[in-house]
Amino acid sequence: MTIDPALLDRFAAIVGAAHALRQADDIAPYQEEPRGLFGGVTPLVLRPGSVDEVSRIMALASETGTPIVPQGGNTGLVGGQMPDENGEEIVLSLSRLNRIREIDTSSNTATVEAGVVLQVLQEAAAEKDRLFPLALGSQGSCQIGGNLSSNAGGVGALAYGTARDLCLGVEVVLPTGEVFDDLRKLKKDNTGYDLKDLFVGGEGTLGIITAAVVRLFPMPRGRELAWVALSSPEDALALFAMANDRAGGGLTAFELIERTPLAFTLAHVPGTSDPLAEAHPWYVMLEISSGRSAEDARASMEDLLTGAYEAGLVADAAIAQNETQAASFRHLRESMSEAQRPEGGSIKHDISVPVAAIPAFIARAGEAVQAVSPGCRVVCFGHMGDGNLHYNISQPVGADKRDYLALYRPMNDAVHAIVRDLGGSFSAEHGIGRMKRDELIATQPAIATDLMRRVKRAFDPAGIMNPGKVI
Template sequence: MNTQPDSLTPELIARFAAIVGEKHAVTAPEDIAPHVMEQRGLFGGTTSLVLRPANTDEVSKIMRLATETKTAIVPQGGNTGLVGGQMPDKSDRQVVLSLSRLNRIREIDLASNTATVEAGVVLQVLQEAAAAEGRLFPLALASQGSCQIGGNLSSNAGGVGALAYGTARDLCLGVEVVLPTGEIFDDLRKLKKDNTGYDLKDLFVGGEGTLGVITAAVVKLLPMPKGRELAWGAVPSTAAALKLFQKANELAGPSLTMFELMERRPLDFVLQHIPGTTNPLTEESPWHVLMEVSSGRSAQDARELMATVLSEAYEEELLADATIAQSESQRAKLLHLREAMSEAQKMEGGSIKHDISVPVVAVPEFIERAGEAVQQVVPGARVVCFGHMGDGNLHYNVSQPVGADAVEYLRHYGAMNEAIYAIVKDLGGSFSAEHGIGTLKRDLLVATQPAIATDLMRRIKAAFDPAGIMNPGKVI
């Protein structure tokens, strides 16, 4: 049953605007525009109102009014999501709730190694604030200059540090959430051990705003490593990359804090399309890795550990060539090569993207089988594979054949997904590793998950949001 009003009437808009003040009730089309189109241009929506509350109390009042008037609310952070979870639909009956003004770092507790932050805090701002206190907030994403903590938690973001530090869920100790009714669930605790019943926070972390609005959180901090060594290496095959990962993991253990795998093609795209980039190696290779070793003891310890890993890898012919960043500037350049791969791919026309995970040991088999499947669906399509090999998460993207028509190519989206996801399923993997479900993968979730799983999700959704106003049409 449709619970939404027929339209966002001037009277209804005025009632919402009174909560946040007219200045922060955005109604001008040119100001609304950035909130109704996501970065890939796949999910455009329509709304007559974007609300920018200043605090949790205003969010609570907005949700009470939304429940009273059965108005759908779409929470939005930095608008960097890739599956449409932050987008309103095209009905013009949904209100976008921007959390960008809830941007205070309420506390950094060095004794507890925690930070209490509001949802609108930009990830990079938190990283820098933690670093100023000698601490590390290890969540690291290509979009960290604009993505926000609330969105990171709502989508359970992963990134290059997930190998050692886990995903956003693993870094979260407590949350403050406004429920659809306007009730405030204050669970901003710093406890690492707490067995008092169900862990309710984990329903909201990864819930994509479908159960409530995360307004603040307590996140873990770690002591800043005293040494970090970053190396870019050329490997002859994915099998060699897997052996190199196993070798690095055996030698470094938890000190191995990053292990990325990249095909040659995405690197070529970056070198061709992203100004100021250069190839870090002279050796031509079909595959590359980017790995980091961190030490809490000393810079010398990190250097020696990385040297040991590289030396043994050379002896076993797992590496053809490698370079180690000698400065923060060189480190930034190596990271930029990896982070720019998604942006560079845009210049090559239509792209069919997959955010998959398989057991680490199955990565080489997946890549081999998926490459064959791609050519069966669209001969000449170009695989653009890169991602977080250390935790089995690959961004297995497929660009259109050279000279092909993008619109025509994207008509194969369903067939390409079906072929790739069949291999993922066969290998015991997941079709959504870190980008979430949103709108893009909602039907796929229902089609591929056990019936009891989707039924339980629907029961949870109905219990928290009986009026169906929280980010409707997303996830389930």
């Protein structure tokens, strides 16, 4: 079954021929996602340039029962932004809604449209001596609407929270075409249900975020970044406790990294170099920030590392001596996902557990994945400070990639069973999308699934809003 060409013409007329993509070459980038796991087919990509155009598109979609798939920067990893394979869903790209409407330094807020690229917002805030702390490896191409719809996390979540914590208000086009304007700057507002939080993290299943008010912070006067070598996750946990005690709110990043992902990055990412003279089994990349001065941040970092050396927690460490070196440390961490590609098939897990349970998880999961695929290589790194690890498993050396990837489900089952036993989550910051929908339904309490379905029916009774995702 295909969409009537006459109906496609009606949709195209809303945005104009130049912004209604129908040719295969033009549509192709919107049907492909970063990991190549979720194929999709669409007869039309709409690129509206205003909220009014989005509203008219959704009103027509509601009238005709046409499914709509919102898409931002197309960096999602669970298939939430992909149309299905039937060719009956229209992709709606938010990339032209890319204005920064306002930066308010008195309220410490920015009002931005959904298509604003994350890095563009970071740079615009910095020009006003403000920090927008959401930081992701894909920040050069991911967009604010997608960040909010997936409740993105990233390196800064330890100190500043996830995208949901950074959002004060939203503008949303509902499946009916109605516009919900809730672009408020208030940090305190107890007037009824917090409706915005249904859309933040909703993955476009309840409505389309077209703009948002997000929180900004005073730019730190000092930021010190260190690359620290340790012998075990237990030592990393002890270092984290010490960093919390000594730096408090000044601890703005704490990333745990196993040697394997660092080795992959050094081998496959040009221009990278090992921060330390010798190899070690585990590392932490940590950042301490100060609102007072660079000297204060440096003193806090030196005090922490001195204490850690004396306690026998740290084998070696390097403090970035300038911003160039700090950028090189960050680049190492941000390149670790991409560096796995040349090593063959990779089965990925985006999990979270209580911080205190991280060493136990790593020990138990290491045994479990070897039982599924003997000789597989654990590629563990992530945001230890908030309990979120990217626990990825690369294929054994010399294995057949197709055969290895056929183990995706049993590998997920083995890892996620440990996560559940430790009171964790199998989706920490990447969302549910298509990839994890069935597992969500199978493992969460039946009442939670029922409540989610009630919410979905209330907002989207026709079932046209990003169907087949989340629930």
